[in-house]
Amino acid sequence: MKKKLLLVAVILMVTGIASAQKDDFAEKLFANYSTFKEEAITKRRIKHDNILSLLEDLKSEKNIQIQKVGESIEGRSLHLVSLGEGDTDVFLWSQMHGDESTATMAIFDILNFFNSDDYKAEKEEMLQNSRIHFLPMLNPDGAEEFTRRNALGIDVNRDALRLQSPEAKTLKRIRDSLDADFGFNLHDQSKYYNAERTEKPATISFLAPAYNYEKEINEVRGNAMKVIVRMNEVLQQFAPGQVGRYNDDFEPRAFGDNIQKWGTSTILIESGGYPGDPEKQEIRKLNFVSILSALKAIATEDYKTEEISDYENIPNNDRMLFDLKLLGLSYDLNGQSYVLDLGVNLSENDLEDNSEFYYSGRIVDQGDLSTSYGYKQIDASGMHLELGKVFPNKINSEKELQEIDAGKILEEGYAYVRVDTSLLDKKFSDSPLNLVSEDFEVNKNLQPGKDANFFLYENGEVEYAVINGFLVDPKKAESEIKNTLIYK
Known part of the structure; x- marks a missing residue:
């Protein structure tokens, strides 16, 4: 009996040493x-x-x-x-x-x-x-x-x-x-x-x-x-x-x-x-x-x-992950209020020699998304969604664009700004606001496949902005939004 117990102890000791060596190698690497x-x-x-x-x-x-x-x-x-x-x-x-x-x-x-x-x-x-x-x-x-x-x-x-x-x-x-x-x-x-x-x-x-x-x-x-x-x-x-x-x-x-x-x-x-x-x-x-x-x-x-x-x-x-998942927000359509979850993904778009890229954010699903998850997930219960608006003042130069208070504009629910055609020659913008042409029209409805540019309001004020798919505090938008889009 003692010999059997000794044998078991030796086996356990050897197994433990091998396991420790295995873990130690990986940990050091x-x-x-x-x-x-x-x-x-x-x-x-x-x-x-x-x-x-x-x-x-x-x-x-x-x-x-x-x-x-x-x-x-x-x-x-x-x-x-x-x-x-x-x-x-x-x-x-x-x-x-x-x-x-x-x-x-x-x-x-x-x-x-x-x-x-x-x-x-x-x-x-x-x-x-x-x-x-x-x-x-x-x-x-x-x-x-x-x-x-x-x-x-x-x-x-x-x-x-x-x-x-x-x-x-x-x-x-x-x-x-x-x-x-x-x-x-x-x-x-x-x-x-x-x-x-x-x-x-x-x-x-x-x-x-x-x-x-x-x-x-x-x-x-x-x-x-x-x-x-x-x-x-x-x-x-x-x-x-x-x-x-x-x-x-x-x-x-x-x-x-x-x-x-x-x-x-x-x-x-x-x-x-x-x-x-x-x-x-x-x-x-x-x-x-x-x-x-x-x-x-x-x-x-x-x-x-x-x-x-x-x-x-x-x-x-x-395959149940989104870049951003918003839970339980309210959304008005034709005089009726609905509760929705939203799933938003950020797609990569190639630039020139394909060494670099820019992001475009899209709503990819909405409704009951309780079986899905998000890299970033926000409980939006009690928050009301409104689509982004176009800022009424036109921007005529790069200098004007750099001087505007983007955070304040976002806090007022504006996701787009009309700019001179000279500012529309690129594929994306480094501004925290989307740049649009004179005849640009905002999406009227919230639908999968559409660009993700909207605001979450709580107690009548903007709590979050979602600009080109990036969820941000409007005050921190300039550092947190990787890029916005240009609509010609």
Whole structure:
């Protein structure tokens, strides 16, 4: 009996030590992330030239091998970056969709980690047991335009069977030549996904793709699930409740599903939204920590101790988030007062070379939104909504526009100001008021799809202004409104 108790104690102690080491590694990575962050990339709208210069810098590193493995339709080069000497091949590819760059940024942070003098023991273990391969920015033509599809106008992730695009051919050839044991399919998803039935955004969502319509689980897919369980455990330390699980319906044209079928344990990672993180720098950090933790678990085979059943416990992805949700406001129509919830989203609109953008706010839903959530949420019970009005005085110059008291104008319920045609030649304005032409007419009704420019009144005074989708105190509008719109 004593021997059995001693054995149990030893097992618990060893398990506890392993768990502590696992958590300690992730915690240190998170705490020391700034040491490894690639400072040449600070925004998610990156282009092929941005990564070419970084790859050029890496060529001098003796432990890293870089080879050109293909070209895009428009002739931009595709590169494979490899390191390590172990028997387990791990293949990570990013930006199959040109506007999904979060993991591309994280890949260069991870490469900085391996080039550093820190974590020598952990890196030695990882690189002796694994050979790790990165193919960053698989769709550079799409990245150039910051668009999902490639130059042919197809979704590369639906070209796994026909292999019409050179990008798809390259991905298939590299997967086959490596015969990789593990694959990481790195994507971005909409920021409006949430972890099912919670207000938490699905900041990171995972999927071990199905390899057939029956969604069977063999050893290959099961190993992917176990790695995901480990990554979820790590992320719960830093973004609790903000992990989702992507729908696993089989898609016979998709690369993830087919790569799983071809024998590579495939982990899909989707980077969603995080409050106050429009450039996804915090999500980039979470990618860095969770992917490195997964690479370590694969190298040590620690993932094998995880339970597949825990994969099923990760909440499903849902899509019930708004940028702004207003609850229970009153709105008058045809002499009758109604109670409404409003959901408002901020869309990004590309500028010139697609390196920058401006926002346009729209009402996307109204009515009973009790099953939805908002990044920003206000209980507007007792508040009355009125649509924004046009300021009666015309503004004739940029100087006049800068001199007006925008806060006072907003407090009086004006969301628009008529301006001289010389001020209407841009796509957006830095003023906290929308700029309009002489013949502009305000929306008469509150409807989904319309611009979000209205005011919430309480006791006869403006409590909040919603200007181009931004909820503000009128007195703070100049600092809180990112941009307004210009109506010609």
